[in-house]
Amino acid sequence: MRFGIAGKGGVGKTTISAVVARTLARRGHPVIAIDCDSDPNLVANIGAGAEAADAIRPILDQSGPRRFVPTGLTPSQMLATYGLRGPDGVTLLLAARAERAGSG
Amino acid sequence: MVLVADMEAGLEHLSWAGGTLRHVDLLLVVIHAQAKILLTARRTVALARQLGIPEVAFVANRIRAGEAGDEDRARLTAFAEEHGGEILAWVPEDDALVEADRRGECVLDHAPQAPAVAAIVSLADRLEGRIGAPAAAPERTG
Numbered sequence: 006m007r008f009g010i011a012g013k014g015g016v017g018k019t020t021i022s023a024v025v026a027r028t029l030a031r032r033g034h035p036v037i038a039i040d041c042d043s044d045p046n047l048v049a050n051i052g053a054g055a056e057a058a059d060a061i062r063p064i065l066d067q068s069g070p071r072r073f074v075p076t077g078l079t080p081s082q083m084l085a086t087y088g089l090r091g092p093d094g095v096t097l098l099l100a101a102r103a104e105r106a107g108s109g
Numbered sequence: 110m111v112l113v114a115d116m117e118a119g120l121e122h123l124s125w126a127g128g129t130l131r132h133v134d135l136l137l138v139v140i141h142a143q144a145k146i147l148l149t150a151r152r153t154v155a156l157a158r159q160l161g162i163p164e165v166a167f168v169a170n171r172i173r174a175g176e177a178g179d180e181d182r183a184r185l186t187a188f189a190e191e192h193g194g195e196i197l198a199w200v201p202e203d204d205a206l207v208e209a210d211r212r213g214e215c216v217l218d219h220a221p222q223a224p225a226v227a228a229i230v231s232l233a234d235r236l237e238g239r240i241g242a243p244a245a246a247p248e249r250t251g
Contacts, residue, residue: 006134006236007112007114008134008136008236009114009116009135010113010116010139011136011138012118012149013145013149016140016146016170017139017206020209021137021200021229022115024215025236026113029113029236029240032233032243034243035110036111036112036113037111038113038115039114041117042117047115050210052217052218055213
């Protein structure tokens with residue numbers, strides 16, 4: 006089951022995502038929480054800590070002149086490569102992080 | 110397996126690159142009783158329907174206390190009815206959320222008993238009804 010949380014900036018998307026993800030994980034569901042914001046804060050907001058928020062590797066590769074999403078990985082390889090274990094066992098993923106000015 | 114996708118503010122994920130959000134089973138649109146927020150929500154619902162997202166529902170946030178709250182509920186109920194989506198949770202305005210944000214903590218750690226947390230947990234209950242029981246024995250992680 007895939008849930009998307011949308012709405013205008015500052016409306017409470019991330020807090021709601023974080024509490025829902027952790028609550029479902031506490032009840033024994035395997036949960037993946039993915040931050041799709043280019044100015045991400047779900048990893049910090051879910052309580053994984055500021056270090057984790059800096060350390061998590063975005064799926065969108067922006068290290069070269071052209072940004073790309075890696076292909077050819079199975080879902081489990083994807084989770085092993087990019088996933089970070091957060092509070093209550095939620096697996097955290099980060100879609101992208103705007104890191105270089107003018108790279109968008 | 111449950112996937113929770115916290116989307117970027119605004120509409121780009123619905124309108125750009127073929128709609129990166131089109132693969133969700135249920136889109137939750139967070140709303141307050143505020144004109145510009147409802148305008149974004151209106152556009153979000155329209156795009157979600159164009160993308161063929163099977164279900165759209167709402168989470169009503171920052172509901173004020175007292176009579177002002179009655180006003181908020183009436184306005185948001187009318188909005189949800191007009192847009193064919195159910196309101197799955199009413200989250201009250203709650204200083205615990207502001208304080209958790211200020212500290213950079215999850216409100217679940219900072220103020221687990223806060224009314225807003227209870228409301229979001231009730232949202233998780235509603236969502237859990239759509240998932241069914243966990244496939245395997247619960248893994249205790251603390």
